[in-house]
Amino acid sequence: HRDLHSFPTRRSSDLAMIPKIHVADVEAEQDRDAWINWYCRALQRSSLPTEAELSAKYEWTVPGWISKQQAYQEEYAASRLAMEELLKRGELVLFICACLACLLHLIGVLEQIEPWLIFVAAAAPAWAAVFHAIGIEGEFKMVAEAADSTARQLKWIGDEASQARKNGSASHAELILTATKACRAMMEEAAGWRSVSQMHSILPS
Numbered sequence: 001h002r003d004l005h006s007f008p009t010r011r012s013s014d015l016a017m018i019p020k021i022h023v024a025d026v027e028a029e030q031d032r033d034a035w036i037n038w039y040c041r042a043l044q045r046s047s048l049p050t051e052a053e054l055s056a057k058y059e060w061t062v063p064g065w066i067s068k069q070q071a072y073q074e075e076y077a078a079s080r081l082a083m084e085e086l087l088k089r090g091e092l093v094l095f096i097c098a099c100l101a102c103l104l105h106l107i108g109v110l111e112q113i114e115p116w117l118i119f120v121a122a123a124a125p126a127w128a129a130v131f132h133a134i135g136i137e138g139e140f141k142m143v144a145e146a147a148d149s150t151a152r153q154l155k156w157i158g159d160e161a162s163q164a165r166k167n168g169s170a171s172h173a174e175l176i177l178t179a180t181k182a183c184r185a186m187m188e189e190a191a192g193w194r195s196v197s198q199m200h201s202i203l204p205s
């Protein structure tokens with residue numbers, strides 16, 4: 001009794017996270033709670049995190065892990081948009097080069113580089129088509145939008161946890177829920193990327 005009375009006081013939300021330990025079937029048949037069930041639950045309550053432990057786990061989860069994942073998603077979205085823009089500019093430059101080569105070939109003012117004009121007129125459209133195909137297969141814009149949406153969800157989850165921390169309502173149970181929400185958001189983004197990736201292996205571009 002002395003040990004049990006020395007346990008620190010816990011929030012109701014923390015106590016709700018304690019899984020119930022079922023006694024053996026032979027004890028259940030006696031239609032009463034065995035003392036080991038009560039004792040194990042008391043030990044579980046004593047092992048719940050203290051305020052200092054909760055603070056350390058919060059710092060690792062919200063300002064640490066979730067913020068890093070948010071920054072990664074934002075950086076990834078920006079890189080995909082940059083790739084999309086680079087491919088479009090490459091297509092435009094190659095198209096202009098092809099048109100210019102055809103124009104010079106028709107005018108016939110640079111006969112000494114005539115073979116090169118023919119090569120550019122033929123190769124530039126082919127390379128432009130390659131860039132366009134890469135853009136279609138990569139779905140850079142769609143992937144960037146998905147990553148940006150995930151980053152915004154992670155920011156919202158982190159802000160919600162930070163607000164709860166400031167209000168003093170943060171608990172171990174809420175921290176677990178915050179981590180679960182963040183994991184679900186990233187798993188949904190990964191599942192969406194997989195669907196886009198598998199779509200091109202099934203449907204012709």
